[in-house]
Amino acid sequence: MDSWSPEAALAAAQPPASLSQLALTALPPRNIGSRPAFAVEFSVSCKTCNHAVFLISGFPKIAPDPSPYYGLPPGKTFWRPPHNLKCLNCGSVAKLFDARTDGYDGICNGGCSYESGTDGETFVPGSFKVTVTPVYNIELSEIIESAAAFGVQTPDLFDSFVIHGDPVGGGKRFETHYECA
Numbered sequence: 001m002d003s004w005s006p007e008a009a010l011a012a013a014q015p016p017a018s019l020s021q022l023a024l025t026a027l028p029p030r031n032i033g034s035r036p037a038f039a040v041e042f043s044v045s046c047k048t049c050n051h052a053v054f055l056i057s058g059f060p061k062i063a064p065d066p067s068p069y070y071g072l073p074p075g076k077t078f079w080r081p082p083h084n085l086k087c088l089n090c091g092s093v094a095k096l097f098d099a100r101t102d103g104y105d106g107i108c109n110g111g112c113s114y115e116s117g118t119d120g121e122t123f124v125p126g127s128f129k130v131t132v133t134p135v136y137n138i139e140l141s142e143i144i145e146s147a148a149a150f151g152v153q154t155p156d157l158f159d160s161f162v163i164h165g166d167p168v169g170g171g172k173r174f175e176t177h178y179e180c181a
Contacts, residue, residue, distance in 0.1 A: 007136030011155035021094035039135040051089035059117020103180025128165030134158035
């Protein structure tokens with residue numbers, strides 16, 4: 001039977017506060033072998049109108065030649081955080097992820113090593129059904145201790161975060177992953 005780790009189960013019941021502008025539904029856990037799932041995947045819908053198709057924003061940057069980015073060839077566009085979602089039905093905009101303030105590093109270390117954008121926010125081409133996955137590889141006791149020290153809820157201290165955008169009406173799938181600890 002599939003199950004979550006204690007850390008992921010807590011997040012499934014009480015999602016990270018950074019996602020509070022969105023309506024979330026925890027999807028069933030997917031175990032790898034006999035290990036419990038250390039991540040909880042949420043499907044996302046608009047908190048205003050409950051619609052589930054969005055535009056995803058970010059700060060595009062084209063990798064130069066030679067590319068200093070591991071695994072990213074010259075000329076390829078990557079989408080820097082922060083990311084927001086804009087509902088295609090009602091136009092509401094909600095925060096999705098900011099590497100500077102979300103997750104373990106964002107809260108406990110004042111940000112992470114990811115390059116973030118400040119100018120030139122635009123939307124990824126296409127419209128998407130979105131799922132997000134906070135990952136918890138840190139022991140629950142350590143997360144509880146850190147959360148108490150920083151005055152946040154335990155699920156706020158995820159150590160990885162994945163955004164999936166499944167295209168609606170054709171187009172390319174959007175996926176980005178952030179290490180947050």
